[in-house]
Amino acid sequence: xxxxxxxxxxxxxxxxxxxxxxxxxxxxxxxxxxxxxxxxxxxxxxxxxxxxxxxxxxxxxxxxxxxxxxxxxxxxxxxxxxxxxxxxxxxxxxxxxxxxxxxxxxxxxxxxxxx
Amino acid sequence: xxxxxxxxxxxxxxxxxxxxxxxxxxxxxxxxxxxxxxxxxxxxxxxxxxxxxxxxxxxxxxxxxxxxxxxxxxxxxxxxxxxxxxxxxxxxxxxxxxxxxxxxxxxxx
Numbered sequence: 707x708x709x710x711x712x713x714x715x716x717x718x719x720x721x722x723x724x725x726x727x728x729x730x731x732x733x734x735x736x737x738x739x740x741x742x743x744x745x746x747x748x749x750x751x752x753x754x755x756x757x758x759x760x761x762x763x764x765x766x767x768x769x770x771x772x773x774x775x776x777x778x779x780x781x782x783x784x785x786x787x788x789x790x791x792x793x794x795x796x797x798x799x800x801x802x803x804x805x806x807x808x809x810x811x812x813x814x815x816x817x818x819x820x821x
Numbered sequence: 822x823x824x825x826x827x828x829x830x831x832x833x834x835x836x837x838x839x840x841x842x843x844x845x846x847x848x849x850x851x852x853x854x855x856x857x858x859x860x861x862x863x864x865x866x867x868x869x870x871x872x873x874x875x876x877x878x879x880x881x882x883x884x885x886x887x888x889x890x891x892x893x894x895x896x897x898x899x900x901x902x903x904x905x906x907x908x909x910x911x912x913x914x915x916x917x918x919x920x921x922x923x924x925x926x927x928x929x930x
Binding site for chain 1: 825829854856861862863864865866869908910917918919920921922923
């Protein structure tokens with residue numbers, strides 16, 4: 707238990723579906739992250755929120771839409787995805803003030819399969 | 822460009838010692854993290870080095886050489902539960918994490 711909870715753990719969707727991934731952290735952190743993890747590839751940073759404000763968007767396609775209603779919750783809305791979007795999506799949090807030494811706390815991820 | 826290199830897979834024997842290497846090329850440097858990730862689980866923090874030298878935490882140690890752009894994770898007295906992927910990540914001048922692809926460590930009895 708890392709203090710970061712992701713739901714659902716597994717999701718299968720068609721290319722025309724709309725679904726959402728949810729992340730909740732119970733650690734009192736003020737920064738939250740979405741990462742994409744594909745087999746044998748480095749973690750890809752997708753979005754960063756500091757104090758509920760989006761501060762990073764690493765050229766992510768618009769079919770991925772993040773939402774951060776408060777500092778404890780983060781969503782990733784998915785629509786018209788492609789099969790190559792199949793991956794493990796990891797949420798993480800940390801204290802934004804600890805810029806370079808604060809460790810990231812990860813959730814267990816949502817395994818997404820796009821058919 | 823920025824780059825992290827680490828071996829894709831390593832195999833070791835229970836009770837032995839294994840060293841997982843990581844080399845990095847980044848725009849500036851503000852430290853290096855090691856994370857452990859068991860299959861189907863969250864990555865968890867192992868260590869953070871920003872100064873040269875070896876830091877020991879029980880069976881695990883992490884080493885950094887800033888001049889060589891090199892780090893390693895040393896695991897002693899290997900146990901079956903150490904079978905996992907080990908992720909290396911360097912912090913660049915903008916405090917962004919640059920990740921390696923991870924090293925899958927297989928422990929055999």
